[in-house]
Amino acid sequence: MHYQLDIEGEAVSLGFSPVEGKNTAEVSVDAGTHRVCFHALPDGRLHLVIDGKAIEAFLVAVDNGKQVFIDGHTFLVRNAGKGYSRRPGARSADEIPDQVTPPMPSVVVRILVRAGDRVRRGQGLVVVSAMKMETTLVAPHDGRVAGINTAVDAKVAPGDILVDIEKEASKDE
Amino acid sequence: MFKKVLVANRGEIAVRIIRTCREMGIQTVAVYSDADRYALHVLEAEEAVHIGPSEPFLSYLNAERIVEAARKTNAEALHPGYGFLAENAEFAALVEAAGLSFVGPPHAVIRDLGDKTKARKIMQAAGVPVIPGTMEATTDMDTLCAEADRMGFPVLVKAAAGGGGKGMRTVAGPEDMREACIAAISEAEKAFGNGSVYLEKYLVNPRHIEFQVLADRRGHVVHLFERECSIQRRHQKIIEETPSPALTPALRESMANAAVSAAAAAGYVNAGTVEFLFVPPDSFYFLEVNTRLQVEHPVTEMITGLDLVRHQMEIAAGKPLPFEQGDVVRRGHALECRIYAEDPTARFFPCPGPILLYREPRGPGIRVDGGIYQGFEVPVEYDPILSKVITWGEDRKAAINRMLGALRKYPILGIRTTVPFLMDVVQSDPFNKGETNTGFIEEHFPNWSPPEKMHRLAAIAFAAAELAGAAGTRPPWEAKEPATPWQTLGQWTL
Numbered sequence: 001m002h003y004q005l006d007i008e009g010e011a012v013s014l015g016f017s018p019v020e021g022k023n024t025a026e027v028s029v030d031a032g033t034h035r036v037c038f039h040a041l042p043d044g045r046l047h048l049v050i051d052g053k054a055i056e057a058f059l060v061a062v063d064n065g066k067q068v069f070i071d072g073h074t075f076l077v078r079n080a081g082k083g084y085s086r087r088p089g090a091r092s093a094d095e096i097p098d099q100v101t102p103p104m105p106s107v108v109v110r111i112l113v114r115a116g117d118r119v120r121r122g123q124g125l126v127v128v129s130a131m132k133m134e135t136t137l138v139a140p141h142d143g144r145v146a147g148i149n150t151a152v153d154a155k156v157a158p159g160d161i162l163v164d165i166e167k168e169a170s171k172d173e
Numbered sequence: 174m175f176k177k178v179l180v181a182n183r184g185e186i187a188v189r190i191i192r193t194c195r196e197m198g199i200q201t202v203a204v205y206s207d208a209d210r211y212a213l214h215v216l217e218a219e220e221a222v223h224i225g226p227s228e229p230f231l232s233y234l235n236a237e238r239i240v241e242a243a244r245k246t247n248a249e250a251l252h253p254g255y256g257f258l259a260e261n262a263e264f265a266a267l268v269e270a271a272g273l274s275f276v277g278p279p280h281a282v283i284r285d286l287g288d289k290t291k292a293r294k295i296m297q298a299a300g301v302p303v304i305p306g307t308m309e310a311t312t313d314m315d316t317l318c319a320e321a322d323r324m325g326f327p328v329l330v331k332a333a334a335g336g337g338g339k340g341m342r343t344v345a346g347p348e349d350m351r352e353a354c355i356a357a358i359s360e361a362e363k364a365f366g367n368g369s370v371y372l373e374k375y376l377v378n379p380r381h382i383e384f385q386v387l388a389d390r391r392g393h394v395v396h397l398f399e400r401e402c403s404i405q406r407r408h409q410k411i412i413e414e415t416p417s418p419a420l421t422p423a424l425r426e427s428m429a430n431a432a433v434s435a436a437a438a439a440g441y442v443n444a445g446t447v448e449f450l451f452v453p454p455d456s457f458y459f460l461e462v463n464t465r466l467q468v469e470h471p472v473t474e475m476i477t478g479l480d481l482v483r484h485q486m487e488i489a490a491g492k493p494l495p496f497e498q499g500d501v502v503r504r505g506h507a508l509e510c511r512i513y514a515e516d517p518t519a520r521f522f523p524c525p526g527p528i529l530l531y532r533e534p535r536g537p538g539i540r541v542d543g544g545i546y547q548g549f550e551v552p553v554e555y556d557p558i559l560s561k562v563i564t565w566g567e568d569r570k571a572a573i574n575r576m577l578g579a580l581r582k583y584p585i586l587g588i589r590t591t592v593p594f595l596m597d598v599v600q601s602d603p604f605n606k607g608e609t610n611t612g613f614i615e616e617h618f619p620n621w622s623p624p625e626k627m628h629r630l631a632a633i634a635f636a637a638a639e640l641a642g643a644a645g646t647r648p649p650w651e652a653k654e655p656a657t658p659w660q661t662l663g664q665w666t667l
Binding site for chain 1: 514518522523524525529530532553554555556557577580581582583584585586587589590592593596623624625627628629630631632633634635636637638640641642
């Protein structure tokens with residue numbers, strides 16, 4: 001079996017060939033090969049023995065893959081071959097999402113623009129607050145504010161487009 | 174002692190207070206908002222009263238509704254926990270006026286200590302060293318600029334009515350002074366309805382060291398040693414410990430004496446915390462008094478063996494402190510890590526949602542104060558603290574190793590938490606050497622990301638789980654076969 005995985009944004013390919021019955025496998029990852037014994041225990045833990053060393057893991061299925069807990073660390077693992085979508089919020093802090101939508105359920109605190117305003121890429125549009133922390137949602141590209149679909153104090157969720165930004169035909173002014 | 178107490182809070186602190194009440198034979202009343210109908214504190218209390226919608230202003234900050242809930246359930250006392258209304262003098266006055274005992278200091282003490290310049294004056298008069306600066310709050314720009322020039326830069330402009338970093342500005346030199354004052358005054362005006370500000374000398378990366386005090390109604394004050402809380406992000410503590418690796422016995426004694434004098438000067442009653450900024454090698458300055466039970470109180474409980482909530486209840490019921498300063502002894506070292514629903518890889522962005530898998534670590538010297546359970550949905554409306562892991566060890570190294578062992582065995586899945594970040598901090602060289610200050614996270618962990626070397630392990634676990642599942646060894650809650658009587662029958666009792 002071959003897996004093309006995405007782990008926190010890093011691509012990892014993995015070969016997994018069962019040997020000696022159903023609970024042992026020969027695993028090749030990067031250049032190395034490992035012998036892995038695995039047992040899913042009834043209390044939800046996955047007991048692994050990798051090259052003779054025991055490791056405990058916990059896994060749950062989430063919207064876009066599986067969350068894996070090992071030794072205090074949690075990783076989002078996606079099967080890249082299965083076409084999972086990107087994890088919301090996984091973008092790096094400098095990357096601008098292409099829609100004006102909150103990264104988590106929030107409450108609108110301030111609206112910084114009005115319909116018809118010209119905005120530049122990266123300009124603040126709406127300030128939302130969640131769990132006592134404020135975040136500014138910014139314009140994904142230059143353009144004109146075509147519509148504001150929210151109001152102060154409104155409860156908003158990921159996927160709600162709070163501000164429509166219309167791209168303008170590029171012309172020098 | 175009270176027969177019934179209302180706990181005006183939620184989350185881990187409400188659960189923790191309820192547990193001590195139960196041990197003392199005191200009945201408990203929880204309050205809850207729409208979002209918290211099945212929160213852990215509601216499940217733990219004997220009674221629960223719905224106080225409003227999820228928005229904090231309409232529920233946990235709704236003083237009238239909370240006092241009404243206490244009246245309706247015939248509670249005799251109210252414990253405010255921390256946060257929400259815990260340090261609100263008007264709320265304490267309202268509780269007192271309703272004939273209930275407020276488990277905390279009298280409202281007048283909360284008011285005096287909440288006013289920063291008034292608190293500074295009280296402390297200066299009592300001989301407690303305060304941060305050099307001005308003693309009168311003002312909005313007059315010329316006075317502020319002249320004072321700053323006299324003190325020397327950098328200075329801190331702070332709102333007299335302040336808190337939570339609002340109305341606060343650091344000013345590096347005279348050219349920025351006017352603008353910073355205008356901004357601080359307008360922010361303070363908006364946030365507190367009072368634009369007055371005062372100046373403090375800006376201390377570069379001090380250590381945050383605080384002393385726990387207990388005071389009874391007869392004016393007997395004792396301290397329960399210090400806690401160091403220098404590891405902070407966004408001015409919020411995330412790791413606390415006691416004793417502080419920075420203090421010598423002589424320094425500890427002089428700071429403790431200052432803390433007891435501070436509490437006595439303020440007429441303090443109940444449990445409180447006197448916070449200091451410590452500048453090595455031996456300077457310390459009064460910062461403020463927190464007039465409530467602190468988030469980090471368990472580390473003090475671990476080294477002294479005292480239950481702070483129990484003593485809060487006894488003091489509130491009018492009992493004298495049952496021990497003298499000399500009876501308070503400490504043993505070993507304790508550490509606390511705060512577990513937040515935040516993504517440490519995305520600048521600690523809050524991360525609410527359903528908890529799909531939850532397992533608390535256990536073992537000798539490990540305590541978990543939690544407010545969540547598997548299947549609980551962490552609401553978006555409140556502070557993202559989920560729980561606290563507290564470890565005790567014979568010495569600092571032992572407590573650190575226990576903390577690492579505990580965090581390694583603390584899966585909280587479905588959301589992101591600060592657990593992996595805390596592990597790296599606790600394992601780091603400067604932390605192990607005790608070289609901590611309030612700029613620690615910015616200096617050593619500015620852009621944290623998890624270790625990539627573990628990605629391969631995660632990949633193997635992912636693939637193994639798919640195969641293990643296919644082999645029919647699914648966890649019991651995913652069982653597809655009809656249940657047998659052996660699984661559905663309960664315990665037999667005759």
